[in-house]
C-alpha cells in the first residue's frame with residue numbers, strides 16, 4: 001500500500017472520470033494512430049463529431065496530460081494542421097496472472113505496452129490469505145520499482161468465476177476457492193480498483209484490443225482491420241476458451257461462458273478434476289502426459305471444430321504453456337481436424353485458420369491489464 005504514490009493519483013482519477021463515449025472514441029483513435037499522431041480534423045471525420053466537439057474533448061485531454069502535440073503536418077491548400085498524440089506514460093495499469101504454480105505481474109502504460117514485469121512461483125492451493133498476500137506483495141514491489149501510480153489492477157486466473165462480482169467458483173483442482181471474494185480482498189489490500197476475470201478472457205481481450213495493430217487476421221499478416229470474432233484456446237495446466245464475438249469478449253449472462261475444457265467428449269472416459277468423466281481437458285492433458293502430443297492436438301482440434309461449428313468464428317488462436325512447448329504440433333493437429341470438418345461440410349473457402357496466439361508467456365498478464373485500460377478506449381465489451 002505504501003508504494004502506491006497517492007500524490008500522483010490525479011491522472012488516474014481524471015482518467016476514470018473521462019469515461020464518456022465520445023472521449024473514448026477520440027482516445028481510441030489517438031491510441032491506434034501511434035506516435036505519428038492524428039489531427040483534430042481527422043478525429044472529427046472519423047468519429048462523426050463536430051470539429052467544435054472534438055476541440056473541446058482534446059482540450060480536456062491535453063489539460064489532463066493524456067494528449068500532447070506531435071508537431072504539424074502539411075495539408076492540401078490550407079495551413080499546416082497540428083497533430084495530436086496519446087501520451088502513453090500518462091496512465092498505467094497492473095496485470096496479474098495467477099496460474100496454478102506461478103504468478104506473472106506486468107505494469108502496462110496506456111497503450112498496453114509492458115514497462116515492467118515480474119514472474120515468481122505460486123501455489124494456488126496455499127490458501128486465500130497466503131495467495132492474496134503474495135500477489136499484493138509482488139504488485140507493490142513492481143510499483144515501488146517503477147515509481148508510478150496506477151488506475152488499478154486486473155487479475156486473471158483459471159475459472160470458473162463470477163467476473164461482475166469478482167468472486168471465484170470451484171477452480172478445477174482447487175475447490176477451496178469457491179465463494180472467495182478475490183476482487184474485494186485484493187482491492188482492500190492494494191487500495192486501488194481491481195477487476196477479476198478468467199485467464200482465457202483476459203488473454204482474448206488483450207488480443208482483441210491490440211490485435212488490430214499486430215496485423216493478425218483471417219486474410220494474412222497484412223493489417224486486416226479489427227479482430228471481430230475469434231476463439232482463444234488456452235492449454236496450460238488446464239484448458240479453457242476466451243471468445244471474442246463482434247469485437248468484444250463474450251462472457252455470457254452469468255459471466256460463465258468459455259468453459260471449453262469441461263465439455264464431455266467421451267461418455268465413459270477418464271475421471272476429470274471437475275467431477276465429470278471424459279472431459280476434453282482430462283483427455284488432452286492425459287495425452288500430453290503420455291507424450292502423445294499428436295493425439296492431444298487431435299482432441300483439442302475436435303473441441304475447436306465443435307466451437308467453430310457452433311459460433312462460425314473467423315480464427316482459432318492457441319496459447320498457454322503446453323501449446324508453447326509444442327507449437328507446431330498443436331497448430332498442425334488442430335488445423336487438420338478443422339480442415340477435415342470443412343471438407344465434410346463442403347465449405348467453399350476452406351477451413352478457418354489456426355495460429356499461435358501473440359503475447360507468449362505473458363499474454364494473459366497483458367490482457368489482465370487491459371481489463372482496466374480497454375474501457376478507457378471503449379474497447380473490449382460485447
Ligand SMILES: [Zn+2]
Pocket residue numbers: 261262263272273274275276279281282
Ligand atoms: Zn472436467
